[in-house]
Amino acid sequence: MDGQKRLKYPAGIAVVIFGVLLLLLLLVIVPVCDGQVETASGSFIPMKCHWMSQAVLLFACLLILLGILLMASAGRETRLMLLIVTAACAVCVLLLVTALIGVCGSPTMRCNYATKPALQVFSVVLLVFSGASIINVARKKK
Amino acid sequence: MNHKKLTVFTLAFENIKRNRFRSVWLVILVAVFAFAIFCGTVLTGSLDNGIKTMAGRVGADLMVVAQGYEVDLEDTLLRSEPSTFYLDGEVLEGVRGIAGVEEASSQLFIASLDADCCTVPVQLIGYDPESDFTIKNWLVNVWDGALGQDDIVVGSLILAEPGDQLVFFNKVYNVVAKLDDTGMGFDSSIFMNRHAAQVMIADSGRLSADELKHRDDLTSAVMVKLSKDADAQEVAAAIQAEYPQTDAVVSSDFMRDIASRLTDISKLTIGITVLLWVVAVMVLFFVFSIVMDSRKKELGLLIALGATRKKLARIMLLESFVITLLGAICGIFAACLILFPFQTLIAGMLELPYLLPSAQVIFAYMMLSLGVTVAIGPISSLSFIRKLSKTDVYSLIKEND
Numbered sequence: 297m298d299g300q301k302r303l304k305y306p307a308g309i310a311v312v313i314f315g316v317l318l319l320l321l322l323l324v325i326v327p328v329c330d331g332q333v334e335t336a337s338g339s340f341i342p343m344k345c346h347w348m349s350q351a352v353l354l355f356a357c358l359l360i361l362l363g364i365l366l367m368a369s370a371g372r373e374t375r376l377m378l379l380i381v382t383a384a385c386a387v388c389v390l391l392l393v394t395a396l397i398g399v400c401g402s403p404t405m406r407c408n409y410a411t412k413p414a415l416q417v418f419s420v421v422l423l424v425f426s427g428a429s430i431i432n433v434a435r436k437k438k
Numbered sequence: 439m440n441h442k443k444l445t446v447f448t449l450a451f452e453n454i455k456r457n458r459f460r461s462v463w464l465v466i467l468v469a470v471f472a473f474a475i476f477c478g479t480v481l482t483g484s485l486d487n488g489i490k491t492m493a494g495r496v497g498a499d500l501m502v503v504a505q506g507y508e509v510d511l512e513d514t515l516l517r518s519e520p521s522t523f524y525l526d527g528e529v530l531e532g533v534r535g536i537a538g539v540e541e542a543s544s545q546l547f548i549a550s551l552d553a554d555c556c557t558v559p560v561q562l563i564g565y566d567p568e569s570d571f572t573i574k575n576w577l578v579n580v581w582d583g584a585l586g587q588d589d590i591v592v593g594s595l596i597l598a599e600p601g602d603q604l605v606f607f608n609k610v611y612n613v614v615a616k617l618d619d620t621g622m623g624f625d626s627s628i629f630m631n632r633h634a635a636q637v638m639i640a641d642s643g644r645l646s647a648d649e650l651k652h653r654d655d656l657t658s659a660v661m662v663k664l665s666k667d668a669d670a671q672e673v674a675a676a677i678q679a680e681y682p683q684t685d686a687v688v689s690s691d692f693m694r695d696i697a698s699r700l701t702d703i704s705k706l707t708i709g710i711t712v713l714l715w716v717v718a719v720m721v722l723f724f725v726f727s728i729v730m731d732s733r734k735k736e737l738g739l740l741i742a743l744g745a746t747r748k749k750l751a752r753i754m755l756l757e758s759f760v761i762t763l764l765g766a767i768c769g770i771f772a773a774c775l776i777l778f779p780f781q782t783l784i785a786g787m788l789e790l791p792y793l794l795p796s797a798q799v800i801f802a803y804m805m806l807s808l809g810v811t812v813a814i815g816p817i818s819s820l821s822f823i824r825k826l827s828k829t830d831v832y833s834l835i836k837e838n839d
Binding site for chain 2: 401403408410413416417420421
């Protein structure tokens with residue numbers, strides 16, 4: 297039992313930290329541009345980096361939830377699945393930033409030179425962490 | 439039961455695996471130093487590359503600007519901070535008549551308002567293609583056509599590609615070429631025909647001085663090329679004597695001033711890197727020595743069981759090699775995650791010409807940092823191995839008791 301506890305808490309805590317870090321990145325450390333673009337009708341709407349930020353914020357909340365679930369679960373299969381979902385979250389964040397929504401096009405804009413690389417690096421680190429954790433859990437004997 | 443053959447490799451890897459805490463901390467320690475060494479080298483190389491590129495692109499021996507605007511010129515060239523400053527257009531003709539001046543060409547700087555390409559104002563530089571001898575020399579690398587009234591060439595950080603159209607002050611301009619990275623203000627600048635820039639100013643109505651607004655000889659800077667035997671300081675003094683309302687900036691002094699500031703930063707970076715390097719060698723040397731020392735009993739028992747000292751030495755070397763290799767790879771990977779995705783942010787924060795070296799040069803830096811870092815472990819282990827070969831088995835087993 298003690299061995300199981302030792303195994304389950306660090307990964308769960310780390311995933312919660314990743315989630316909180318993602319929140320901090322988007323809200324405090326490297327927020328996206330706060331400007332708006334004017335449409336043909338004359339109204340103002342947020343730029344596309346704003347929508348990317350909203351989507352990624354959801355993944356930050358999801359990561360916190362996954363971390364809590366990882367801390368609460370002891371079963372090997374459950375933990376494995378939760379870690380696979382964590383890895384999938386990392387891939388989704390990476391895709392949201394680069395391909396699915398993306399950031400504003402100009403390299404001189406904050407979302408392009410600060411938020412985008414920060415989220416890319418975050419995703420890569422989270423992916424490496426999840427991969428290592430998956431291998432670690434998969435290698436444990438039933 | 440699963441039996442493994444006791445080779446040098448299996449023993450070294452098992453030692454690393456079994457002493458996970460010690461191995462992980464050693465890997466982290468090596469990673470930190472590899473990170474610092476690689477980052478320091480790339481930063482120094484990028485600043486060096488930036489200043490070299492800048493020196494090649496200024497191209498004029500003298501730059502004449504309105505009195506007190508030398509700082510604005512530096513901002514425009516170095517930091518892509520858009521500036522709008524003017525001097526009397528007659529200065530151009532006057533400068534051409536001064537002894538020692540071979541060529542002179544005027545440039546017009548305009549800070550744009552918001553444009554489709556950018557959320558911040560950009561620097562528009564109008565130059566005269568007929569008399570220009572600075573911009574066209576390096577513009578020819580990307581485009582060698584004649585710049586029409588509605589044509590513009592954009593810097594690497596401007597969001598537009600050749601064939602696109604951009605609107606400035608309600609007028610549409612065709613993008614005919616895009617420049618390569620320079621690491622300086624030109625990356626956020628847009629080049630256009632001087633006459634078109636003049637028209638832009640007249641149309642914009644941005645100048646408050648009406649008498650200037652309608653003049654067609656407005657100039658922000660006069661670029662001067664000197665004849666071979668001319669002395670830059672003497673010609674600068676002659677220009678300022680003739681036109682006291684101007685500052686004649688000697689490019690070499692201007693560049694030297696920037697270069698000396700860069701050199702100071704480079705020296706600091708190199709100094710910190712060397713210091714880190716020395717600290718890394720010392721710390722790793724002591725850490726490896728302490729770790730090896732604590733294993734005397736284990737090694738003594740292995741010798742007593744029949745292991746040769748040569749084999750033990752190879753195990754020690756392999757262990758330290760694997761640990762430093764892992765650490766160096768992790769450190770350099772972490773450095774890559776910072777240096778390359780954040781290069782625009784780093785350049786902006788430094789406010790200096792920052793241009794990453796070519797991929798080959800970066801690869802060479804990477805190999806150098808990797809090689810040097812990886813060498814520390816085995817080298818640090820050598821003194822213990824020498825000690826091991828001279829100590830008898832009994833002393834080895836008893837020494838730590």
